Amino acid sequence: MTAERHEEDQYLTLLRAVWERGDERRDRTGVGTRSLFGPTMRFDLSDDAVPLLTTKRIAWKTAAREMLWFLTGDTNIRELVRQKVHIWTDWPLDRYRRASGEAIDRDAFEARIIADDAFAAQWGDLGPVYGKQWVDWETYEPVGDGLFRRGAGINQIAALVDGLRTNPASRRHIFTGWNVAHLDEMALPPCHMTYQYHVANGRLSGMLWQRSCDLGLGFPFNAFSAALLIRMLAQQCDLEPGELVWSAGDAHVYLNHEHLVTEQLSREPRGWPKLRINRRAASMFDYEIEDFAIEDYDPHPHIAAPVAV
Template identity: 80%
Template sequence: MTHYEQQYLDLLRDVWTRGDERRDRTGVGTRSLFGPTLRFDLSDDRIPLLTTKRVAWKTAAREMLWFLTGDTNIRELVRQKVHIWTDWPLDRFRRETGETIDRDAFEARVLADDEFAARWGDLGPVYGKQWVAWDTYEPVGDGLYWRGTPVNQIAELVQAIRTNPTSRRLLFTGWNVAELGGMALPPCHMTYQYHVAGGRLSGMLWQRSCDLGLGFAFNAFSAAMLLRMLALQCDLEPGELVWSAGDAHVYLNHAHLVEATLTREPRSDPRLRIKRRPASIFDYAIEDFEVEGYDPHPHIAAPVAV
């Protein structure tokens, strides 16, 4: 039986060998293919966790739980020793102040100084803000508007799955056109849609952009984790995760990562255990999740393009 990870390895090879080479926003350059789709079976607690390199799955899980709080400041992530969002505000701080400061010193100031954290740790209205507090506006006359009640897309999704499981509107998105300019990074994993059949919940994640070398491992795990949480909250079994991307790319400075990855054989068949069902999808904690049977190859370090 083919290992679930083989389809990812095939895509990585295809992008690296056949992808269109182009300059990109970061200046690093990529090789890119358009429109790939992968499918992962999530039954029996299966999880699409890459084994050809060690993935820090708890970091991905903490990020997903942070999204669900609606927080958009890196401070809470830094408190949990999660550094994956620090590069963007750090880059802005360096550009706007001219101050040379390393990541550790910047994060220490974010933790120690409330005013500094509020000004420099904020990412703008990124994922969590759109997921659980999408702004609405109501007219008050003479072309004026006041801010109405924010929309909690996640809460509405849970209710819709429970009460109208055959709906074709079981989805949420982070692509708020009016607020893209204020985001440190516009959403890459931007739209999630769900489908109920035979007592099983399946989901599709559509990414406008996917860094296959670094981002995919987190994106696939997080999407599967969220699907599992939704299924548990809605008394359904997990079905399938369908992952699809617009621009699937590999950065040119990740050649060593690609070459090392493609020499490795997938191994182990990990399971994601969820230890309890809390009162709502917003009440999970990192201690509620455990990965069993994970035996990956060693981590492969590679730079993040900001």
């Protein structure tokens, strides 16, 4: 009898394929990558299953805190830093170092972000990134003589929940962060950019399309967060979780992540972690980190690797 195939194997297969057969190219960061175009993976979310990698430890609470932060519409790293979430700090830190010439380290920079309101406002803001587009997509209305004023922002998440509840068979259950007019104002244009949802037989499935995916560092967070979002939406809409379909345009591995690839591919997936949601929040915007719990998670050790900015 053959052993049950672990869903994580499809990720490891893709990681190997990109590293061994990917097109080597110089990228925006100057680090360089190996890249393949257009992969797809599917993850079953029934019975509380969640795509949380076991071949290395993933800081799932950090990913969950980021998702909750997106849903507030906030674009300043201050609240993340207060929660000891550092994943967005490198971009404003790099901007500050370039502008000031000060060789400040991350800890000192984050301490100033927390302590100094004016400093945080000037240097902690990322521009109109994910959350801004998700819950406050800007609109404008004419006021005459060719002039416009800001209209009411569009909350794509609230509209999505309403659509899933009132018209589950619709093919328009979509939200996106790719606002062309704002791309140049963002610290980083959205990588996980478009989400679509599908209801069948009382189950909610979701598709995430990423224009760009760092398989070593980005994918583990992106897949977990997308699955978490499906679970939250399903709970809010009285549906059962179905499947996460993940797809990418440019799926890549950075050249300075060879040690990560080598070590991770030497490991075997182990166990099937479960995601529990401890309560039904009043809305999509009222969940707290304490509402989520991971059970049966026994991963291999973390593998450190640098972030390319």
